[in-house]
Amino acid sequence: MTVDATPRRRLLDAAAALLVERPMQEPTTRELCARAEVTAPSLYHHFGDKDGLLATVLQEAFDEYAARKRAALGSGDLLGDFAAGWEMHVRFGLDHPLLYPTLFAGIHAADSAAGAVTRHAAAELRRELDELELAGLLRVPVDEGVSVTLAASTGCVLQLLREGGDATGPVSALMREALMGRLFGTPDGPGEREAAVRALLAQQDGLADVLGAEEAGLMRKWLGRLAAGR
Missing domain, CATH: 1.10.10.60 (Homeodomain-like)
Incomplete structure (x- = not known):
């Protein structure tokens, strides 16, 4: 020191x-x-008091985590970034087993250090969902998306702290997939996306009548590449 x-x-x-x-x-x-x-x-x-000190420590840790998250999630794949952000949040909670429940599972005064952390988390999440909404990917109102995502991620971390597990394990993955299905109506993960594309390819009869022969050919070509994982 x-x-x-x-x-x-x-x-x-x-x-x-x-x-x-x-x-x-x-x-x-x-x-x-x-x-x-x-x-x-x-x-x-x-x-x-001591709780105020501990909350401020976690606020500093959360601010550092949020900065790392912003730097890491800029791939241009908004859904992929959302999935990666879920994993980062769960790992952050598991790395702070004593303080995370105090912050994210408690009720705090608006002007407290703990309240500042939860407001920061909600604001960061809202920024991500605003981008997804602008891209036409979000299927629910932003306010609902923020509430559901915070509830799901907090519940996931608390469950893993009780039962054991990690940010990439089956509990976290299943909860993330269920959440993304609710928010975006889209499968999560390359394998599932490729299966969805193949299913779309199977429904291409009459596509040329709608798009025209040249456009329909391009659509089939692009979908074929996606189905092959390229």
Whole structure:
């Protein structure tokens, strides 16, 4: 720990270090103050109480996670980015087993640190769904999409914390697929997409009457490439 850091910064660093060392055990006020080399009144002055300190630690972690997520999800494949974002959120929750339920499964005052984190999460999600709506991919109102996605992702993380599992396991994958089916009405995953394209190819009788021979030929060519996974 940096000796000349401010008491507030030392408390944040102490809390983050203790949570990494013992992710399933909440540090006590005494431990936090001892690690930060401050007195309890200093903690109360800067954060109100221990819960305020821990919530602020997670807010910093969430801000860092959100920045990484924005940098990683720019492939141009909006549905693929949504699926990858689900996995990143679940992994973030599993990496913070003590603090995640406090933030995402609790009710917080609007001006609290925990409330700021959940508002940030909802705002980031709304931005993603706004893009999907503009692309014509979202089948439900944005408000409903935000609520359903937050409910599903939070429920998934809490279930995995109780039962065990990881962000790429069957529980997470099935919940993600069910959610994407509800939001976008589209299969999730290359194999399922290719099957859907093949099913569409099987219904091409009379396509030339609607599009014309040249356009229908191009459509069959493109669908054939998609069905082959190219």
